Every structure is written in C-alpha cells, then in structure tokens.
Amino acid sequence: MATERTFRVWRGDDDGELAEYRVEVNEGEVVLDVLHRLQATQVPDLAVRWNCKAGKCGSCSVEINGRPRLSCMARMSTFDPDETIIVTPMRTFPVIRDLVCDVSYNYQKAREIPSFTPDPKTEPGDFRMYQADVGRPQEFRKCIECFLCQNVCHVIRDHEENKENFSGPRFLMRVAELEMHPEDTADRRNIAQEDFGLGYCNITKCCTEVCPENIRITDNSLIPLKERVADRRYDPVVWLGSKIGLRKGADTPMVPNTRPGREAEE
Amino acid sequence: MEVGPTCHYVMGGVEVDADTGAAVVPGLFAAGEVAGGMHGSNRLGGNSLSDLLVFGRRSGLGAAAYVDELGTDHPAVAEEDLADTTAAARAPLEREAGENPYTVHHELQDTMNDLVGIIRRGSEIEEALEILDKLRDRVANVRSEGGTIYNPGWHLALDLRNMLLVSESIARAALEREESRGGHTRDDFPDMSPEWRKVNLVVSLRDGRVRLRQRAVDPLRPDLLELFEHEELTKYLTKDELAADATAKEEL
Numbered sequence: 001m002a003t004e005r006t007f008r009v010w011r012g013d014d015d016g017e018l019a020e021y022r023v024e025v026n027e028g029e030v031v032l033d034v035l036h037r038l039q040a041t042q043v044p045d046l047a048v049r050w051n052c053k054a055g056k057c058g059s060c061s062v063e064i065n066g067r068p069r070l071s072c073m074a075r076m077s078t079f080d081p082d083e084t085i086i087v088t089p090m091r092t093f094p095v096i097r098d099l100v101c102d103v104s105y106n107y108q109k110a111r112e113i114p115s116f117t118p119d120p121k122t123e124p125g126d127f128r129m130y131q132a133d134v135g136r137p138q139e140f141r142k143c144i145e146c147f148l149c150q151n152v153c154h155v156i157r158d159h160e161e162n163k164e165n166f167s168g169p170r171f172l173m174r175v176a177e178l179e180m181h182p183e184d185t186a187d188r189r190n191i192a193q194e195d196f197g198l199g200y201c202n203i204t205k206c207c208t209e210v211c212p213e214n215i216r217i218t219d220n221s222l223i224p225l226k227e228r229v230a231d232r233r234y235d236p237v238v239w240l241g242s243k244i245g246l247r248k249g250a251d252t253p254m255v256p257n258t259r260p261g262r263e264a265e266e
Numbered sequence: 267m268e269v270g271p272t273c274h275y276v277m278g279g280v281e282v283d284a285d286t287g288a289a290v291v292p293g294l295f296a297a298g299e300v301a302g303g304m305h306g307s308n309r310l311g312g313n314s315l316s317d318l319l320v321f322g323r324r325s326g327l328g329a330a331a332y333v334d335e336l337g338t339d340h341p342a343v344a345e346e347d348l349a350d351t352t353a354a355a356r357a358p359l360e361r362e363a364g365e366n367p368y369t370v371h372h373e374l375q376d377t378m379n380d381l382v383g384i385i386r387r388g389s390e391i392e393e394a395l396e397i398l399d400k401l402r403d404r405v406a407n408v409r410s411e412g413g414t415i416y417n418p419g420w421h422l423a424l425d426l427r428n429m430l431l432v433s434e435s436i437a438r439a440a441l442e443r444e445e446s447r448g449g450h451t452r453d454d455f456p457d458m459s460p461e462w463r464k465v466n467l468v469v470s471l472r473d474g475r476v477r478l479r480q481r482a483v484d485p486l487r488p489d490l491l492e493l494f495e496h497e498e499l500t501k502y503l504t505k506d507e508l509a510a511d512a513t514a515k516e517e518l
Contacts, residue, residue, distance in 0.1 A: 040368035044419025045412030097416040 002026050010088040013095045025076050032060055032071040047098035058146030062099050063088045068148040068210045090151040106147050109167040111258045113174055117186040127183050137177040142213040149207035155200045166197035169207035169217050176221035186252040189232035195254045275309055278302045287325025297325040307448025358423035364409025367423040382437045387453045391441040398434050405430050435469040438478045442467055460504040
C-alpha cells in the first residue's frame with residue numbers, strides 16, 4: 001500500500017542545507033528505495049552512492065535521523081507512519097555533494113598498515129594453524145568497509161585535528177587481525193600506539209553499535225590490541241630487552257612514504 | 267521482499283583477438299566480461315575468474331607490445347573530436363527543455379525486460395525494435411538539471427545513449443538467431459541448431475546505426491574434437507561434421 005511520507009534530505013556540499021520532500025513509499029521498501037524514487041521523480045541530480053542494495057558492498061552509508069546506517073538496510077516499516085525521515089551524509093568525511101562523501105581518509109589509513117608478513121622461509125602448505133587461530137580473524141574479515149564505525153567514532157567525528165594521528169576502529173581492527181595471525185612475523189604493536197593512535201580509543205563501543213555486520217570491534221579487536229600494546233610498552237622484560245639492545249629492529253615501522261609530510265620530519 | 271529474474275552476466279562483448287585482447291579499434295584492448303567470445307552461449311560458474319586471469323594477462327601483454335611498437339609515434343586526440351565529445355556530453359545540461367532521463371530509462375528497461383527477456387519470440391523482438399527506434403529521438407533530447415559534480419541524472423543521460431545501442435544490438439542479434447542456445451531461448455525456435463553453431467553474430471556501429479553481420483566460427487581443432495565422445499558431439503555438430511569426426515576416430 002502506497003503512502004506519502006516526509007523526507008528531509010541534505011542538498012549541497014559541506015555548506016548545504018536540508019530540503020524537504022513529500023515522496024511515495026510502498027510496502028517493503030527501504031530508505032534507499034525512497035531516495036531513488038525521489039531521484040527519479042523530483043530531484044534527478046540528487047547524489048547518492050550505492051551498489052548492491054543487499055548490505056554487502058558498504059557504499060550507501062548515511063545518517064538516518066542522526067543514526068549512522070546503511071540506507072539499503074533501513075526498512076521504512078521500522079519508522080512511525082508520520083515520522084519525518086532526515087537523511088544526511090556521514091559527518092566525519094568531507095561532502096562531495098548531497099549524500100556522497102569523500103572517504104579517501106580511510107584509504108590513506110589502510111595504506112599505512114604493514115601487510116601480512118610470513119616468514120620468507122615458509123613454502124605454500126607449510127602453515128599449521130589451530131582452528132581457533134583461523135576463526136578469530138574471520139570475524140574481522142566480515143568487514144564490508146562501509147566506514148560507519150569510522151564515521152561514528154568521537155575521536156575524529158568532530159575533531160579534524162585527530163585524523164592525521166588516528167586510524168579509526170576499522171583500521172585498528174585490521175592491525176589487530178594481523179597481530180593475531182600466528183604465522184605473521186611483523187610486530188605492529190608500537191606503531192598501533194605511536195602512529196595509528198590506539199590510545200585515543202576509550203572503548204565507548206560506538207563502532208560496535210553501528211556495525212552492520214555485527215562485528216564486536218571493541219571487545220574482540222580493540223581491547224585485545226590494547227592488551228598487546230601494554231605488554232610491548234610496559235612489560236619490564238621487554239623494557240629491559242630494549243634497553244640492552246636485544247630488541248633492535250623488532251618494531252615494524254609504518255609503511256614508508258605513505259603519510260604525507262612524514263618524510264620531512266624524519 | 268520482491269523476487270524476480272534479472273540479468274547478471276553478459277556472454278557477448280567486444281570482439282577481441284584471443285592472443286592479445288586487441289579489439290578492431292586500434293589501441294583498444296578488452297578482457298573479462300566486457301570482451302566477447304570466451305564463454306560461447308553460456309557461462310559456467312567460476313569461469314569468469316579464470317577468464318580474467320588468462321585474458322587479463324594476455325591483454326596486458328598485448329597492450330604493452332602495442333605501445334612498444336608505437337615507439338615515439340603516439341597517436342594524438344584531435345582537438346576537434348575533443349570539442350565534439352565535450353559538447354555532446356554537456357548538451358543535456360544546457361537544454362532548456364527536454365524529458366527526464368529517468369522516464370526514458372524506465373521505458374527502455376520495461377521494453378527490454380518484457381520483449382527481449384528470458385524467453386524470446388520473433389514478433390515480440392520486432393515490436394521491441396520498433397519501440398527502440400522511437401526511443402532514439404527521446405534519448406537524444408533528454409535534459410539534466412544541476413551541474414557536473416556527482417550528478418546521477420546527468421550520468422544517466424550519458425549512459426542512455428549506450429544503453430540504447432546495446433539494447434538494439436541485443437534485439438537485432440536475438441531476432442537473427444533462429445534457434446535456442448545457452449542463455450538465448452526462442453519460443454518460436456526451441457531447438458539448438460548445429461548450423462547456427464557455426465555462426466557468430468557481430469554488431470558494429472556504422473554511421474550511427476547498428477550493423478549486424480554473420481561471421482563463421484573457427485572450426486574446432488581435430489585434436490580437441492577427439493577429446494569428446496562421439497555421442498556427446500551429436501548434440502552439437504552438423505551431419506557433415508559428425509561424419510568427418512567418425513572417420514577421424516576410426517583412423518585412431
């Protein structure tokens with residue numbers, strides 16, 4: 001059954017404003033369907049990024065009534081029949097136009113992480129891993145990179161100045177995943193703290209709350225990573241090892257030449 | 267939730283040389299779903315990945331060899347062509363009046379879905395071609411609002427021209443091929459024809475119109491033919507080809 005609903009949608013760039021529309025809504029539809037109808041019937045130039053319409057590509061992240069969500073998974077039936085629906089772009093990233101953000105910040109942070117580093121002596125087929133070690137990172141691999149966790153994180157949400165030194169939950173989770181791999185030989189614990197800003201995270205669990213894949217980001221990746229970092233930095237034996245030069249080169253550095261301006265400092 | 271059949275892969279594509287990925291347009295190389303000929307009339311699950319690996323490499327090598335061969339003699343884009351393309355791209359934005367591209371898009375989708383869909387019929391395809399012919403002028407005159415930054419309505423206006431061309435190509439080829447094979451099912455010609463197996467349909471753009479021609483498929487190499495059971499081949503080959511195969515197998 002078709003009804004007419006009120007939508008308030010962000011138009012323009014960072015200095016844009018909300019525009020109000022009355023638009024038809026049918027049974028079974030999600031917010032993205034309604035945005036598409038709006039595009040087809042009233043505002044053909046409404047910029048919306050989307051792809052799979054099945055919650056698996058991570059393209060259609062927006063804020064609906066202030067809550068970071070995938071618009072393709074936000075069912076219209078979950079709103080009150082006379083509720084006005086406000087759709088705005090993700091606040092943490094610069095707006096290109098309307099509901100579309102420039103999420104390059106995330107790609108920058110991804111490049112800085114040293115990738116999986118197995119022992120060069122291992123040949124294909126050499127790995128012998130326990131199922132538990134295989135299973136643990138599998139949860140993090142469910143990530144669809146919708147960047148809703150990055151968007152909601154208060155460390156960067158209203159603090160542009162923290163962006164350079166904080167990689168956000170998605171990429172700290174990636175560091176944790178690599179650190180938990182039993183066949184990985186790199187040690188990213190120091191850069192997790194020094195370069196990727198793990199210490200900024202004060203485990204408010206907002207990232208876990210908004211994750212459309214229900215990954216327990218805080219409990220299963222960020223807190224275990226914090227524990228590993230504490231071992232690296234405050235264990236007296238590790239400290240002694242560093243003092244007498246036994247740990248030389250043990251800390252893997254951030255991938256070189258990935259952070260603009262960093263070369264000049266060094 | 268609404269469930270319905272939809273198009274998820276295109277078996278046809280740009281006509282390329284199998285060894286280098288080179289298309290007939292000099293300097294254009296294609297690999298993957300956009301290239302044609304790899305999967306015959308139906309793609310089996312997983313084959314697209316091997317297609318990418320093998321033909322991606324070949325096309326990359328082919329393109330590199332092409333550039334090496336050019337040396338310093340790189341072809342330049344003519345200023346005139348650039349200006350024409352820019353003007354054509356901007357045209358929908360500059361029109362004072364014109365149809366909403368979404369409306370035309372919707373009609374194109376409905377036409378292709380209803381008349382050139384999963385089960386095809388000659389009379390329906392002819393009807394579709396008539397409708398597509400009428401859509402041509404409307405596509406040429408759509409109007410887009412707004413500017414050039416992330417403007418989906420404008421992108422659709424640009425895409426529509428290609429959508430129309432591809433739709434016409436599909437419809438013309440589907441009408442021509444009077445048999446059912448793989449992903450192509452003709453209600454009025456329900457059987458697979460060994461004669462049609464020997465034919466590829468090639469479409470090209472000539473003076474703004476779609477041109478369709480038949481091209482003979484390269485015959486299967488005898489050493490490959492040997493790998494099949496004679497009985498299996500009876501489903502696919504013509505009588506003449508089968509006789510040749512039987513003689514060849516006897517000689518072994």
